[in-house]
Amino acid sequence: MLLILRFILLIFLMGITSPLLAKPLYIITTSPDLADITRQLGGKHVLVKPLVKGSVDLHHFEPRPSMLKKLSKADCVIKIGMDYDDWVQELVQAAGNKKLLDYWTGVLDVSKGIPKRDVPHVYSKGGHRSGNPHYLHNPNNAFTVAKTISQRLIKLDPENKGDYEKNIVAFNDALRAKISVWKKASKKLRGKRAVSYHKTWTYLYDFLGIRHVATLEVQPDIPPTPKHLRKINKWMKMGEVDLVIQANYYSDKAVKIVTKGSMLTVKKIPLYMDSYAEYFDVVIEILKK
Numbered sequence: 589m590l591l592i593l594r595f596i597l598l599i600f601l602m603g604i605t606s607p608l609l610a611k612p613l614y615i616i617t618t619s620p621d622l623a624d625i626t627r628q629l630g631g632k633h634v635l636v637k638p639l640v641k642g643s644v645d646l647h648h649f650e651p652r653p654s655m656l657k658k659l660s661k662a663d664c665v666i667k668i669g670m671d672y673d674d675w676v677q678e679l680v681q682a683a684g685n686k687k688l689l690d691y692w693t694g695v696l697d698v699s700k701g702i703p704k705r706d707v708p709h710v711y712s713k714g715g716h717r718s719g720n721p722h723y724l725h726n727p728n729n730a731f732t733v734a735k736t737i738s739q740r741l742i743k744l745d746p747e748n749k750g751d752y753e754k755n756i757v758a759f760n761d762a763l764r765a766k767i768s769v770w771k772k773a774s775k776k777l778r779g780k781r782a783v784s785y786h787k788t789w790t791y792l793y794d795f796l797g798i799r800h801v802a803t804l805e806v807q808p809d810i811p812p813t814p815k816h817l818r819k820i821n822k823w824m825k826m827g828e829v830d831l832v833i834q835a836n837y838y839s840d841k842a843v844k845i846v847t848k849g850s851m852l853t854v855k856k857i858p859l860y861m862d863s864y865a866e867y868f869d870v871v872i873e874i875l876k877k
């Protein structure tokens with residue numbers, strides 16, 4: 589009997605102290621690509637869920653009340669920042685989870701240290717007022733993002749610092765190898781002149797060596813006007829554009845007007861995929877076709 593009691597006590601103490609039975613950190617990210625990166629950096633010590641699934645525009649995203657449940661249990665929220673997913677702040681306030689309200693560990697903005705592109709020089713009525721937030725479309729920026737996330741995981745869970753340090757080395761090595769593959773695979777895209785619907789792809793263009801000609805939107809989030817579309821259509825008919833790129837959730841209406849009478853067809857690409865690395869494999873293939 590005494591032996592059985594000792595055994596039960598041992599199991600109970602292991603439950604309190606053993607790292608093997610420790611609960612993983614519950615991390616919420618706004619976008620699916622951030623979730624994938626965080627999973628790779630956290631490994632077995634994290635449970636990560638994105639608030640948004642699939643290729644969804646976060647500029648105009650309407651948060652749902654059901655998301656509060658996820659946030660109420662989270663240890664940390666990771667967001668893209670630069671005004672792109674600021675709606676998550678309201679959710680965090682409403683969720684009333686004290687952990688997330690902690691300034692030092694609650695909400696992590698991973699745009700810190702990213703070289704900003706497209707910062708407006710004058711007041712802009714449209715989006716991207718704090719610069720272009722689509723920076724994860726240049727995989728070189730993922731090294732900075734990974735460092736920021738890894739440091740936060742260590743802060744939240746210092747006991748497993750060694751594992752987080754190993755994970756980021758593996759993440760960086762794999763990303764470096766993929767970047768060299770993507771660079772080779774995308775050689776024929778270098779120097780191509782592109783038109784897109786929204787100014788989504790500035791960082792992707794930086795990475796692939798594509799030249800930005802125009803967007804169909806007059807300014808980020810300011811819809812196209814007939815006059816603006818006619819001007820771009822003229823350039824297309826003159827052969828001044830090689831690629832028309834559009835995120836796959838926009839309607840075809842404006843793009844049909846600008847490509848009319850030209851040889852160009854639109855390349856529809858996702859904004860996110862569940863796998864950050866697979867995203868570039870897929871996008872490069874679509875753009876090369």
Ligand SMILES: [Zn+2]
Nearest residue numbers: 715787788808
């Ligand atoms: Zn945007």
